[in-house]
Amino acid sequence: xxxQTDRPATRAVPVRxxxxxxxxxxxxGRHGLAVLVALVAVVLVLELTSPFRNSQLATMxxxxxxxxxxxxxxxxxxxxxxGHGALMAVGxxxxxxxxxxxxxxxxxxxxxxxxxxxxxxxxxxxxxAAAARLHGPYLAGATLALAVAVPGLAIYFDHTLxxxxxxxxxxxxxxxxxxxxxYFLFAHETPSAxxxxxxxxxxxxxxxxxxxxxxxxxxxxxxxxxxxxxVAAELAGIRLGQVRVLAxxxxxxxxxxxxxxxxxxxxxxxxxxxxxVLSLSLLTAVVVGGLGSLTGALLGSALLVFxxxxxxxxxxxxxxxxxQAAQLAPFVYGVVLILVMLLAPxxxxxVLKKVSGRRRRTR
Amino acid sequence: xxxxxxxxxxxxATLAAALLISACGAGGRPQEGGGTEPQVGVxxxxxxxxxxxxxTGVAAPGYSEIPTGTKAYFDFVNAAGGVHGRQIExxxxxxxxxxxxxxxxxxxxxxxxxxxxxxxxLGTPTHSAVxxxxxxxxxxxxxxxxxxxxxxxxxxxxxTFGWQPDYEIEAKIIGQYVxxxxxxxxxGLFLQDDDLGRDAEIGARRYLESQIVAAERYTxxxxxxxxxxxxxxxxxxxxxxGFNVPSYTALSQLQSLRLNYRPQWIYSNIGSDPALVGSxxxxxxxxxxxxxxxxxxxxxxxxxxxxxxxxxxxxxxFQRVWDAHGGEGELTNYRVYGMAEAYTFVQxxxxxxPxxxxxxxxxAVERSGATFEGPWAAPFRYSAERHAGISGVQVTRxxxxxTQNLTPVLVTDNGDAPITEATEEPAQPPADGIPDVxxxx
Numbered sequence: 065x066x067x068q069t070d071r072p073a074t075r076a077v078p079v080r081x082x083x084x085x086x087x088x089x090x091x092x093g094r095h096g097l098a099v100l101v102a103l104v105a106v107v108l109v110l111e112l113t114s115p116f117r118n119s120q121l122a123t124m125x126x127x128x129x130x131x132x133x134x135x136x137x138x139x140x141x142x143x144x145x146x147g148h149g150a151l152m153a154v155g156x157x158x159x160x161x162x163x164x165x166x167x168x169x170x171x172x173x174x175x176x177x178x179x180x181x182x183x184x185x186x187x188x189x190x191x192x193a194a195a196a197r198l199h200g201p202y203l204a205g206a207t208l209a210l211a212v213a214v215p216g217l218a219i220y221f222d223h224t225l226x227x228x229x230x231x232x233x234x235x236x237x238x239x240x241x242x243x244x245x246x247y248f249l250f251a252h253e254t255p256s257a258x259x260x261x262x263x264x265x266x267x268x269x270x271x272x273x274x275x276x277x278x279x280x281x282x283x284x285x286x287x288x289x290x291x292x293x294x295v296a297a298e299l300a301g302i303r304l305g306q307v308r309v310l311a312x313x314x315x316x317x318x319x320x321x322x323x324x325x326x327x328x329x330x331x332x333x334x335x336x337x338x339x340x341v342l343s344l345s346l347l348t349a350v351v352v353g354g355l356g357s358l359t360g361a362l363l364g365s366a367l368l369v370f371x372x373x374x375x376x377x378x379x380x381x382x383x384x385x386x387x388q389a390a391q392l393a394p395f396v397y398g399v400v401l402i403l404v405m406l407l408a409p410x411x412x413x414x415v416l417k418k419v420s421g422r423r424r425r426t427r
Numbered sequence: 428x429x430x431x432x433x434x435x436x437x438x439x440a441t442l443a444a445a446l447l448i449s450a451c452g453a454g455g456r457p458q459e460g461g462g463t464e465p466q467v468g469v470x471x472x473x474x475x476x477x478x479x480x481x482x483t484g485v486a487a488p489g490y491s492e493i494p495t496g497t498k499a500y501f502d503f504v505n506a507a508g509g510v511h512g513r514q515i516e517x518x519x520x521x522x523x524x525x526x527x528x529x530x531x532x533x534x535x536x537x538x539x540x541x542x543x544x545x546x547x548x549l550g551t552p553t554h555s556a557v558x559x560x561x562x563x564x565x566x567x568x569x570x571x572x573x574x575x576x577x578x579x580x581x582x583x584x585x586x587t588f589g590w591q592p593d594y595e596i597e598a599k600i601i602g603q604y605v606x607x608x609x610x611x612x613x614x615g616l617f618l619q620d621d622d623l624g625r626d627a628e629i630g631a632r633r634y635l636e637s638q639i640v641a642a643e644r645y646t647x648x649x650x651x652x653x654x655x656x657x658x659x660x661x662x663x664x665x666x667x668x669g670f671n672v673p674s675y676t677a678l679s680q681l682q683s684l685r686l687n688y689r690p691q692w693i694y695s696n697i698g699s700d701p702a703l704v705g706s707x708x709x710x711x712x713x714x715x716x717x718x719x720x721x722x723x724x725x726x727x728x729x730x731x732x733x734x735x736x737x738x739x740x741x742x743x744x745f746q747r748v749w750d751a752h753g754g755e756g757e758l759t760n761y762r763v764y765g766m767a768e769a770y771t772f773v774q775x776x777x778x779x780x781p782x783x784x785x786x787x788x789x790x791a792v793e794r795s796g797a798t799f800e801g802p803w804a805a806p807f808r809y810s811a812e813r814h815a816g817i818s819g820v821q822v823t824r825x826x827x828x829x830t831q832n833l834t835p836v837l838v839t840d841n842g843d844a845p846i847t848e849a850t851e852e853p854a855q856p857p858a859d860g861i862p863d864v865x866x867x868x
Contacts, residue, residue, distance in 0.1 A: 116538035123531055219620065219646050228621040228647055229552045230526065235559065256563070257538065330530040332556040336648075337527035373535060376521070385754055386498075387491055390482035390521030 091280045099273045106265045110258060111250050118261040119329075120369055125264025126152075126325040127365035129271050131349045132358050133318025136275055138347070139356025140284060141311035142291030143195060144203055147210030148319045149342030154187050155180040155323025156333035157218065160231035163328070173236050173328070177267065180324040181317045188316020189309060196308040211343045215335035230334025233327045235260070264325045271318055272358055278314065279358075287311055352404050354413025363412045371397060466784050468543030473509075474776065474783065475516040477536035479529050479548045479557075486524035489673060489703040489761050490549055493572065494519040495754055496765025497547060500745075502752035504773055507861055511781045515773075518542065526556035533557040537566055544569055544788060547590070547768045551575045551622050562586045567788050569775060570768050570816070574697070575622040576841070579808075579815040586789055588796075588809065589816040590768060592730055593841065594623050594670060597695055597820055598630030600837045601668060601728060603846050604822045605693070606634045613640045615664025615690065617655060617679055619671045620644040627670035627695065633843070640664050645675060656682040659690070666691040671698045677707035680721045692725045699727035700760050701735075701825055726833070728820040730804045731767055733760050735829040741802035744856045767802050773862055774799045780866035791867045799864065800854035804836040815841070819849055 110118055130152055137143050158180040162171055171179070191210060195203050218225040225231055238259040246254045254262075278284055289297040290307050298304055327333050349368050354360030372393040379389030408415045468475040482491045494517075501515040509515060518540050520532035529550075536542045537560075544567035548554045551573045558577065561568040562584045570590035571578045574597065578589035605614060614635050618624030624644055632639065641662035643655035656679060659667055667690045669679060676698040683689065698704075701722055708716045732739040734757075737746070745766050749758040776783060778791035796809030805819030819838035823830040836849035857863060 114538065116535060119531075119534040119538060216646075222620070229555055232555065232559065235563075257534065326527070330527050330556060331559055332526050332530070332552075334526045334552050334556065336525050336552055339525070341525075342527075373531075386494060386519050386521075387482045393521075394483060 092277055095273055095276045099269050102269055106269070110261050110265070115255055115257045119257040122257065122261040122264045122329045124365050124369040125261065125268045126322045126329060127346070127349060127368050128362050129268050129325060130319045130322035130346050131353070131361035131365050132271055132275055133315040133322070134346050134350050135356060135358060135361045136279065137311050137315035138350055140279060140291060141287040141308060143308060143311065144200070145207045145315070146204050146340065146343045146347065147191065147207030148346050149338050149340065150210045150214035151184050151188060151316050151319035152323035152326060152342065153214050153218070153333065153338035154184045155320030156327035157225060157231060158183045159324040159327040160233040160333045163233055166234055177321060177324040181320040184320025184323065185313050185317040188313045191316070192309040192312025195312055196305045208340070211340045215338050218335045226334070228335060230332050233331050233333060235331050236328055260329050264329065267321055267325055271321060275358060348401055352401065352411055354411030357413040360411050360413040371400065466543060468541050469783055472513060473516050474513045475518065475540065475542045476544050476546050476772065477540055477542035478519040478546055479522045479532050479553065480519055481524035481549065482521035484523035488707070489700065492759050492761035493547070493549065493765035496762030497769040499748050499752040499762070500766040500769035503748045504861055506752070507859065510773055510776045522553055524550055524553055526553050529553040530556045533560065537564060543783070543785065546570055546772045547572050547765070549573065551577070558584055558587060565785055567785050569792065570771055572768065576626055577622070579813060581812060581814045588792055588814045590771065592817045592820050593815060594626040594695065595630040595841050596818065596839050597728055598627035598670065599633055599839055600820055600846060601693055601695070601822065602631040602634035604834060605666065605668070606638070609666055609691070612638060612666035612691070613664050614638045615640060615659040615662060615667040616642040617659065617667055617669040617671060618642060618644045619675065620646050624670050631668060645671070647672070650678060652678050652682050656686060656688065660686055660688040664690055666693070668693045669698055670695045673698050673700055673703045674707050676704045677711050680708065681712055681716070684721065694725060694727050696728045696730065696820065699725070699825070701828065702759060722825050725825045727823055727825060729823050729830060730817050730820045731763060731802055733830065734758055734763065740856050744860045748860065770801045770862060771799060774864045777862065777864040778867050794867045795864065801862070805838045805849050806851065808840065
């Protein structure tokens with residue numbers, strides 16, 4: 065503590081502040097600006113990378129949307145959910161039912177995605193109401209039941225939901241105005257994979273903007289208060305049940321949106337796509353990235369998408385046959401998880417903060 | 428946060444500049460040129476094809492061996508100079524039998540690996556996730572490893588072709604056999620609750636409607652089949668036809684052993700590989716049952732020669748291929764399946780001519796696919812109107828670790844097409860082991 069006073073960095077802050085007066089003062093404005101910058105970056109990345117990278121980024125976007133929602137629930141509010149894969153299934157199936165197998169549904173895609181989020185939020189409210197009374201392992205157990213039961217429902221109502229084979233979902237056509245805009249800016253066509261990536265990342269940025277504001281505001285403070293010390297929070301007049309249910313609803317809405325994006329990217333909602341493995345993957349993404357940080361959710365999702373194919377290709381490059389290389393990916397993934405738990409319990413973001421904290425103080 | 432501001436500003440400026448510069452590049456849209464575009468995945472010396480298989484996860488036992496057989500056969504062809512001077516590069520990727528992953532790996536195959544075609548992609552739920560994608564991208568989707576009728580929709584899915592006999596015709600042939608040979612039997616059906624069970628039930632009921640006393644369905648993933656087996660026993664079924672995957676053959680056998688229920692069992696081809704079922708039985712019973720002895724006397728069907736028949740000339744060829752180009756492990760029926768698919772693909776590529784195109788290979792299979800000869804028991808049903816695979820099977824009995832033919836090869840088609848005996852003589856493998864199909868003009 066004593067040492068900090070003579071560090072030049074702390075003295076430099078007010079000077080810098082004066083230099084950038086154009087920066088928006090409100091939290092919303094700052095987040096909005098960051099999202100705008102990110103939007104430009106996303107456009108450039110998507111336009112400069114190959115269609116395959118685009119499709120990987122589209123995959124990453126739906127993991128990240130769900131992981132961001134889970135971050136709010138687990139990182140901020142302290143509730144563990146093993147059922148977010150099932151909530152994604154709710155979103156994906158809703159999208160599939162409304163969009164139809166030929167894409168000839170009466171509603172537009174954004175509206176369908178909103179409905180998917182709303183339906184999932186409703187499911188989240190029901191689950192959240194039950195979950196608000198549970199803690200730790202009991203909560204994990206209850207949400208685990210959700211993860212097991214929802215794919216079962218899809219098989220039980222197989223005439224509506226397609227059973228084991230699932231519901232085929234039409235991939236949306238690239239809208240004319242969108243194609244024209246991209247063509248005007250970059251002088252090339254927009255293939256379907258790229259449009260889906262735009263759709264996913266557009267949704268993701270919107271979700272991040274909303275969540276960041278929610279987290280920075282009063283609601284976020286209340287969530288953190290409940291997580292850190294519920295007795296103190298209750299004494300301060302916070303109604304624990306309501307707060308927990310709200311966190312679950314917000315988180316579920318994100319999962320629903322993620323499911324909607326997954327549906328159109330994968331073009332299928334099938335029970336085997338929403339097993340407990342998906343829920344666990346989301347949880348590991350959140351933990352590996354750094355619990356409670358939206359950036360961490362992004363990093364964790366990137367790891368989920370980019371690590372397995374990279375490992376497989378390394379394995380093939382090293383002379384393994386296809387089967388051995390494929391078996392290498394889950395192994396390396398497990399090793400990475402163990403290493404993160406042992407060496408960096410605060411996740412990737414925690415490590416980054418520690419590294420940058422040596423150079424400057426963060427708030 | 429505050430200290431990051433200058434970086435943000437610099438980034439903004441850079442990005443804005445980049446945006447402006449790229450915007451300058453935009454102009455009027457050029458007309459599409461009709462030049463001779465090189466075909467994706469085809470070079471002067473190679474042609475690249477891809478596939479998705481469950482190499483890890485619950486569906487990996489057995490199924491993960493198929494691509495190793497395919498690869499061994501392609502290597503065999505490559506060693507002999509390839510097809511039209513081109514080496515076949517075969518890339519197969521793991522989807523863990525999860526359709527979400529199938530969609531990702533097929534994206535990777537098509538966009539990153541730039542394959543010319545997909546061949547032998549495995550699984551009904553998995554492959555249906557990429558059906559629309561492959562067809563909208565115009566990627567030939569040849570010889571799907573599944574008996575679903577989904578692959579035979581040339582109007583909707585012009586690039587997709589089935590390969591193995593579909594479940595409906597297999598069930599028709601089994602149904603007729605039972606009606607003729609067990610006319611007094613009270614028949615129970617043990618069905619996987621998806622296309623496999625549904626298509627099969629349609630086929631079986633065509634001949635057995637009056638004999639069926641129970642139809643029990645199981646949900647894949649739920650390993651408890653006690654209620655279904657008990658219901659079959661309670662209904663008094665003394666002959667049970669199972670349309671299920673191998674692990675459920677093992678589960679149903681163990682469960683009926685437990686209930687002391689001994690009907691005559693008939694399993695469809697995909698559920699009856701004795702080697703795999705034997706190893707699954709050993710695993711599920713934790714060693715109490717050590718081999719496929721439980722399958723003694725069980726009836727099934729065949730459309731390819733098996734490893735239990737080493738004197739078959741096709742098996743001698745495939746053994747030779749496996750010894751020369753296989754990896755670790757023995758030749759298995761799954762590897763034979765993979766080799767037979769590879770043999771078909773080589774024929775399709777030969778038929779597509781010296782300058783294969785994606786449309787060309789589809790056209791070639793439609794025009795000459797019905798005449799392809801190979802280890803399969805009955806001809807393919809390919810034409811411009813049909814993309815259905817092998818047209819028949821023969822009924823066999825598993826006995827003493829091998830199989831004994833009960834009928835000649837029976838050929839039929841979907842719907843009310845009659846069942847007839849195959850008229851063609853079984854094909855003999857070419858001396859060099861490589862098919863010789865003439866290009867379709």
